Amino acid sequence: GSRRQRVQVQPIAQLELKTGAWAPAQALWMNAIGKVRLSFDEAAVFDPYDQNRSTGSFILIDPDSNNTIAGGMITGKRTDLGGIHKEGQRVLLSLPADLADQIMASELFASRRDETEVRRVTAAQAADIWANAASDI
Structure with missing residues (x-):
């Protein structure tokens, strides 16, 4: 209804x-x-x-x-769309490189850069990572 x-x-x-x-x-x-x-x-x-x-x-x-x-x-x-924060957990994001560049250029990212790990991978490598992560859940 x-x-x-x-x-x-x-x-x-x-x-x-x-x-x-x-x-x-x-x-x-x-x-x-x-x-x-x-x-x-x-x-x-x-x-x-x-x-x-x-x-x-x-x-x-x-x-x-x-x-x-x-x-x-x-x-x-x-x-x-958001609201994924849970204390003590980490989040993996797969982003287009140009979007990652924009995010990493932001003041917020710069202020917490020491808390992050960034790795550049190919689209195929990202797909493999996600496939393996899904099997771990």
Whole structure:
């Protein structure tokens, strides 16, 4: 069934239709295709759209006009996107090298560089590491 909830919408990116590339967005205009982060005022129950179309989709209604202003699909939840901190544990990330360069150039990374280990590997080596790690879990 459906349920009404208050939600804050934070635009993340918009699809550029001419190029097919995603660009950072502060706002989404009418008929735009975009990615947003939803922050609910209370607990929300949903599934990713690819697992359950009924509980993985939503519409946004303007509370002042009651007009439908957007529709969307859930592609992830906060625990999939972050919130992975557990005391005493380490996290392995496989990132494209250009993204790793940007992260490593950040002030946050620089301030904790002595706590990190960085190794450059090929995509094939990364796949092997992940395959072995999955069998250890």
